[in-house]
Amino acid sequence: MSTVLIVEDEARITSFLTKGLKAAGFVPKVADTGRDAIEMALLGDIDIILLDVGLPDIDGFEVLEQLRGQGVTTPVIMLTARASVADRVAGLEGGADDYLPKPFSFDELVARIRLRLRPRKAPAASEPGVLEHRDLALDIRTRRVRVDRQWVDLSAREFALAEVFMRHPGQVLSREQLLANVWGLDFDPGSNVVDVYVSYLRGKLGKERLETVRGVGYRLV
Template sequence: MSRILIAEDEPRIAAFLQKGLKSHGFTTTVADDGVKAAYMARSDDFELLILDLGLPEKHGTQVIEELRGRGEYLPIIILTVIPDIQDKVKILEAGADDYLTKPFSLEELIARIRVQLRHQRSPRIVETTVLQAGDLVLDLRQRSVNFQGKSIELSTREFTLLEMLARQPGQVWTREDILDQVWGYDYDPNSNIVDVYVGYLRKKLGRGLINTVRGMGYRLQV
């Protein structure tokens, strides 16, 4: 039975979530502020975190950054009122895996939870903590990158994208593949977010490392 941590300070919403998730076979625990949420997510055995951004004591974005900074890769689904695309980009860049805007349907939330749990349980365990592809070296534990002997600073999303490409050098990945594995939720297929992040990586690593395969997608060339 999956254990889910609910970080929500509104008792009515927290109770609704607990009742709804229990009816679908999940076990839940509620944290009503950001400090408790960050502590419990680090110290207990949860499989997923449902996180409201507007928490007292510590904002939800700070909770995400703290967990990711400590190497915690617990799936995180955000529940919040997000007014514009820039705010959505910020929470995804911070390391959230998915989001739903309030008001939301329980059915959609359950579906998104199951998607994240499938990703978590899929056979993606890494046998080594270091990936090397030519002059590119990724330390998966430290989340650090070295290219041609130089340390390269990457954001969480940039690192995840580069890690995906580096696992299978030469493999062509479609934009849909990348959206599914890096962003982990149903993103607008017409969005140019993948191209934008490939552009970010090329600025930091040079244009020759990641090739565009016309009409198909991208691959790491070593």
């Protein structure tokens, strides 16, 4: 059974999640402060983390930053009443795998947990370690991109978005396709997060490399 770390300081919500997750076949563990959550996550026996933003010591964004900075790759679903696009982008930019605003349906939460725990297909042995297109090169292993012979560091989401473009050069990709490939099918289709991250990429790769196809999406030229 998969172990779920609940990082939440409200006893009512913690009790609700604990009982529900047990009934759904998970093993819940609880941390009511950010520092306790970091300590427990570093032990390495957690399969997924449900992370509240509003915590009594350090907020969930800081917890996430410290975990990713220390090499913890455990999937993280952020749970918060702060549902603005800016907050979602901040969470995803910091390395969160999903973002679920409160109040939420418990069945939806369980579905998202199972989605994030689903094993990813291993890359084929023949898959190249570097994707190249004209003067761009994307190194899958180091997760960096080379632009005009200069290596540029990308955030996790920027890299995932760049990889989708590099695997489909010259192809027009809709916002829905990019959302599905980078953020997951369950992400809000009305969000402008794709446009935000395309803007980030243009700043690092060069504005002329990502073309806007009006009313459709974007294309790597």
